Amino acid sequence: MTRSDVQLMLDVKEGDDASFDLLLQRYRTPLVNFLFRMVRDVATAEDLAQEVFLRVYRARKQYSPTAKFTTWLFRIATNLALNSVRDNRHRMMEVSIDVPADEDQAPVELPSREMRIDEHMAERDRTQFIRRAVASLPEKQRAAVLLHKYEEMDYGEIARVLDCSESALKSLLFRAYETLRVELAPLVSQTPLQRAGEGRPL
Amino acid sequence: MKCEEVSKELIAYLDRRANSAERHDVEEHLAACAECRTRAEEFRKLWSVLEEVPMLEPSLGFNARVRQRVADEPRRKWFWWFVPQPRLALSMALLLALSVWIARMPYTPAMASEDEDFNAIKDLGVLENYDVLTKFDALSELPQAPVAQPETPANDSQAPDDNGGM
Numbered sequence: 001m002t003r004s005d006v007q008l009m010l011d012v013k014e015g016d017d018a019s020f021d022l023l024l025q026r027y028r029t030p031l032v033n034f035l036f037r038m039v040r041d042v043a044t045a046e047d048l049a050q051e052v053f054l055r056v057y058r059a060r061k062q063y064s065p066t067a068k069f070t071t072w073l074f075r076i077a078t079n080l081a082l083n084s085v086r087d088n089r090h091r092m093m094e095v096s097i098d099v100p101a102d103e104d105q106a107p108v109e110l111p112s113r114e115m116r117i118d119e120h121m122a123e124r125d126r127t128q129f130i131r132r133a134v135a136s137l138p139e140k141q142r143a144a145v146l147l148h149k150y151e152e153m154d155y156g157e158i159a160r161v162l163d164c165s166e167s168a169l170k171s172l173l174f175r176a177y178e179t180l181r182v183e184l185a186p187l188v189s190q191t192p193l194q195r196a197g198e199g200r201p202l
Numbered sequence: 203m204k205c206e207e208v209s210k211e212l213i214a215y216l217d218r219r220a221n222s223a224e225r226h227d228v229e230e231h232l233a234a235c236a237e238c239r240t241r242a243e244e245f246r247k248l249w250s251v252l253e254e255v256p257m258l259e260p261s262l263g264f265n266a267r268v269r270q271r272v273a274d275e276p277r278r279k280w281f282w283w284f285v286p287q288p289r290l291a292l293s294m295a296l297l298l299a300l301s302v303w304i305a306r307m308p309y310t311p312a313m314a315s316e317d318e319d320f321n322a323i324k325d326l327g328v329l330e331n332y333d334v335l336t337k338f339d340a341l342s343e344l345p346q347a348p349v350a351q352p353e354t355p356a357n358d359s360q361a362p363d364d365n366g367g368m
Contacts, residue, residue, distance in 0.1 A: 017272075021265075025265070028264060028268075029259065032264070033257050042258065046260060046261060049260070049264070053271075053272075054268070054271050054272060057275070058275065127254065127255055130251060130252060134255075148213075148217075155219065167210070171209075171210055173213045174209045174213055178241075180248055180252075181241070181244050181245060188244050188247045189247075
């Protein structure tokens with residue numbers, strides 16, 4: 001019989017490290033994927049996922065099953081990811097301020113939406129295109145979409161992870177999906193026939 | 203129901219988490235609003251598109267690194283057994299500090315009762331009696347050491363004083 005997350009965590013609390021290994025095995029892939037989609041870097045995502053498990057282990061003695069284990073787990077992960085994204089953005093800003101402008105270097109121009117789509121279509125890299133569209137969402141919207149679409153959490157749980165009301169979460173999700181619908185319009189409007197005609201794998 | 207109101211419930215409707223009343227309201231609006239109907243259909247397609255993104259597998263050494271980091275955690279000291287909760291430990295420390303502070307406060311005795319006052323001053327009269335004080339000779343209470351008697355009896359008043367003769 002499969003032990004629940006809460007039971008495993010309570011066993012970890014009693015000093016059973018084998019139960020911690022089971023939790024690690026159960027949640028390592030969802031966590032690494034969630035964090036990768038948040039921070040867009042595999043190495044950082046793995047470091048952060050390790051940190052999440054370490055924090056769970058450190059807090060084992062204080063653990064009490066007042067909420068779902070996944071709520072607690074993804075709340076830690078979300079906070080770490082948001083901090084990492086903000087720190088990274090801060091570092092990028094410092095670099096851009098500190099580094100003197102190179103006259104030989106052409107100014108970085110963001111490609112227009114059409115150019116980006118053409119580029120990605122030409123490369124036939126749908127996956128990359130989708131990932132970038134998700135990554136371009138504001139952090140909280142991105143976290144909401146990932147927890148809703150990929151982790152399939154219910155609204156109450158996502159609201160607790162993101163520390164907002166369910167009503168606010170529904171608005172957040174609508175705005176996020178509306179942005180993605182526009183960004184990914186070329187893929188969304190494609191019919192299965194059109195896709196089959198491209199002759200490329202998913 | 204207006205388009206703005208529907209937008210809040212549309213996601214819950216599409217993933218079948220809306221309650222029956224919300225579902226009814228949204229369906230009623232979608233039947234009348236082509237724009238929202240298109241949006242709802244595209245949301246469904248969008249979700250299919252999002253599912254195309256493959257899952258990553260963590261690297262081979264992932265579990266080993268987590269276990270290593272857990273093993274590197276500092277172990278608790280033997281006295282941790284006495285400190286089951288950090289909050290309890292803090293409370294105990296505060297209580298101890300309060301006890302020490304109270305113990306170091308200067309002692310101010312309470313007002314003595316009338317009987318204690320009497321006992322304390324009843325012998326003061328002795329101290330004020332000149333005759334008692336002048337004739338009080340504590341040394342006279344000591345046992346007398348044997349002293350060789352002189353052959354010629356001397357006048358007490360002319361005998362050399364012990365202190366002066368030594």
